[in-house]
Amino acid sequence: ILNVEQSPQSLHVQEGDSTNFTCSFPSSNFYALHWYRWETAKSPEALFVMTLNGDEKKKGRISATLNTKEGYSYLYIKGSQPEDSATYLCAFGMDSNYQLIWGAGTKLIIKP
């Protein structure tokens, strides 16, 4: 059974601090790794889609790295702000199959 693990499950961070969390996925048959942000009472929205080992993507204060050989991706948030409070989901795409296998998410709470 293919599994995508995210850690930690939840995280409380002081406003202004930087933080990071992990997504672990199968290292075989890799095709793509997706990161989504899911704010309460809204729908998930894509942050990044990464396909190459060593890929690094950045959007504002948020960045992500990818290691397909060892099967992990890190999401970094620099200088956390209250609007960063959300659940961050990662999803693994295998081969060229359009299905994604989703992690359970990391819930990030920013304390003012």
Place this chain on the structure above:
Amino acid sequence: DAEITQSPRHKITETGRQVTLACHQTWNHNNMFWYRQDLGHGLRLIHYSYGVQDTNKGEVSDGYSVSRSNTEDLPLTLESAASSQTSVYFCASSGRGGYNEQFFGPGTRLTVL
């Protein structure tokens, strides 16, 4: 602007009734997906479609069916609703290729009494 919509947004029904949740996208995407989201779980795939007349079972397809008669719509039917199907349901669509992000609808909260 292109969008993906779901209706109804909230539904309460009784055990044993048939329920259909609508999903409509104007992205002209080939791929459409139905997920359910429950506490303690990530998004779990119910059914998906890669194009008109194509439908496939996902991880948790028992008790659900879909049909795809056009590009824009993928309705999800619960044939005989059960309390275990109380959940939040999300529809999503994407372009071809696993490297394309998925765009999500606003969700439907379904309660089965």
